[in-house]
Structure formats: C-alpha cells, structure tokens
Amino acid sequence: MRILVTGGAGFIGSHLTDRFLDEGHDVICMDNLLTGRTDNVSAHFGNPKFRFINYDVTEYIHVEGPLDYILHFASPASPADFERLGIRILKVGALGTHKTLGLARAKGAKFLLASTSETYGDPLVHPQSEDYWGNVNPIGIRGVYDEAKRFAESMTMAYNRLHDIDTRIVRIFNTYGPRMRRDDGRAIPNFITQAMAGRDVTVYGDGSQTRSIGFVSDLVEGIRLLMDSTVNTPVNIGNPTEFSMTKLAETIIDYTGSNSKIVYQDLPEDDPKIRLPDITKAKRELGWVPTIAPADGLRRTIEWFKSEIA
Ligand code: UDP
Secondary structure, X not given: OEEEEEOOOOHHHHHHHHHHHHOOOEEEEEEOOOOOOHHHOHHHOOOOOXXXXXXXXXXXXXXXXXXXXXXXXXXXXXXXXXXXXXXXXXXXXXXXXHHHHXXXXXXXXXXXXXXXXXXXXXXXXXXXXXXXOOEOOOOOOOHHHHHHHHHHHHHHHHHHHHOOOOEEEEEEOOEEOOOOOOOOOOHHHHHHHHHHOOOOEXXXXXXXXXXXXXXXXXXXXXXXXXXXXXXXXXXXXXXXXXXXXXXXXXXXXXXXOOOOOEEEEOOOOOOOOOOOEOOHHHHHHHOOOOOOOHHHHHHHHHHHHHHHHO
C-alpha cells in the first residue's frame, strides 16, 4: 500500500510510520515540524519506501500518485500547547481535516482521524464509552483542542455519509512511550525529566485527578486493527488502568530511583477530574486489548528518556 501519515514526525505518527514501513508499505510522512521532530523518523531517511514532506496540511495538499490510506495525526496535542498554539490547533483540526478528507476523496483512500478522549471534556459519565457526548467548555483554554477534534469528527462523518469515503475515528486516551518530547509539558515527560534530574516533581491541583495511561505500541496495534475493520463510528483506544496524578508521580519517582519531592501547583482551567476508557467496543469489534501494563511501559519509557540524555 501507499500510505500518507500527517503529523508523521510526531510522537504517535512516527510510531505508525515505523509500523507501516515494517509491514513493507510505502509511507509518505507529512509534517510541518511545529511539534514533530525529524529525529523521530531520521532512521528512514534514504529508505526508498519512505518520503518526508515538510508541509502544513491546513493548506491545499497535493500528493502525486495513488494513496490507499490517509491517517490524519497532525496536531499539537499537549495541554501545555493549548494557549501558545490555540489558533494553529483549531486550524489543523478544522482546515487540516477538511484538506486531508478532500485528498482521501480524490484518491479513493481509506481515512483515519486521530481523535481524542478530550471529546468527552470533563466527563460526567465514568468510564467513558463512545456513546457519551461529553462535557466540553467551548470557550475555555482546552476548547481549542476539544472543539477542533469534535469538529473533525463531524467533518469525517459528513464525508463518510455525503461522499461515501471509508472513514475511521480513533479516540485516543493518554498515550505515552519513547519519542515523547522532554519539554512536551504533559504529566509523564514532566515527571520523568524532573525525577531524573532530582528536581521537584510538579503535580497540578491536589493530585487526585485521574488519567488512564496506554503504551504507544498498544495504541498502534489498535489503530492497525481499526484500519482493517469496517467500523466507521468512533472507537476508544486506551488502557483502563486509572491512576491519580499523585500516584503516577510517586510511581515515576520510585522507578527512576529518584529522591525528588512532589510539589503541588495550581490546577489548569477545565482540567478533567477523571478519565477512564470503556474499551468494550474495541474488544468486541476489533478483538483488541492492551498488553503492556503501566509498570512495564513506564520502565521502558524511563529507559528511553535516560538514553536520550546520555
Ligand atoms: N499534570 C501534573 N503535572 C505536570 C503536568 C501535568 O500534575 O507537570 C496533570 C494535569 O494537570 C492533568 C494530568 O496531569 O491533570 C494529565 O495531564 P497531561 O498534560 O499529561 O494531559 P491531559 O490528560 O490533561 O490531556
């Protein structure tokens, strides 16, 4: 197959790129490097099956030749970027999704949208299943990302219904692993880099808010199975092991062998209090279950961060 991955030099996009190249496909990786990094894909430079195009997918996209799959992963995704990059996030979720869907239509390609558990906002239903419509503040700091992705889901379904495009939507819960940016600002990279440096570990709020953390290889497998399925409606992919942020910080301090202390700082606006995926649909429709326990995934991630600094 010939596959386009937008955001292909990002954390998740680059792991998908690896996976498709491993399977013997041709991959075009399109990224404007706003938050992606060429280091994530530099191992493939010189591989004739790989092509990197530095491009902003909010502009009209031209790709020569056929495309079988388009996976739309371009977007900053860290809450730390929501203020700084708010308009870019809205544009890539809206204009970028429109352009990539238009390309899918022109090429007759199967399309997958990287959506998010943020579509559920600060959820009033727990755990979150795909039929929950969410609790999102459209004008809050997180609204730029949440509403962009909600719009992107609407646009994807509209192309599916009106233009008969074969589409998939994955709602990605907190994912971690090698290639997260050290300065990404999210909990896991922050905690690991702070603990490794012996600095205070910054937990926001009282640390009782929860997240469920999934290792990136499990996500890639779920996306692969979703692409091969016939499921057009959204599917949650995440690991239903719920951590409070204090517990996560303590675990990372323990695994890094650090003597860092936890310090509590202000909770950002609209920070969801709880988050836990209901993965019944992924199990039923895709036969997918996560296989990497947090204890294992966190250790692997810490090893990777250590090797990056070495
Ligand atoms: N968080 C924290 N300390 C940090 C970074 C994040 O306590 O240094 C908290 C954040 O407030 C949120 C949770 O960790 O409650 C997960 O945040 P992250 O940025 O990883 O992603 P989110 O799930 O909020 O999109």
